[in-house]
Amino acid sequence: MRFCPKCGRLMRPRIVDGERILECPNCGYSELVKAHLEGYSVRKRIEHTNKEKIAVIDESKIPKVLPVTRSVECPKCGNREAYYWMMQTRAADEPPTRFYRCTKCGFTWREYE
Ligand SMILES: [Zn+2]
């Protein structure tokens, strides 16, 4: 329960564009409910999976001219053409990781065996 900071009336929950907000029926003041537990945990989980898929790479280490492969599919837009390159991301004695970048939308991801 929360009261309007402007006029002191009890605020009502509403969903606007998928976001839960509290709105004052009297003056129209509204605010986003950030601490809503359900929404919070869902968002957290998405962030986590994205982090595992999206490659965090040093742009300066990507070769200027990249070969193109048609054997992969962009996980974002479904385009079947991507630039690829190899990069050492872990210890030097481990094999380098292969990276892909979609030629269409620019999405970059890494290959997992
Ligand atoms: Zn109000």
Ligand SMILES: [Zn+2]
């Ligand atoms: Zn793409």
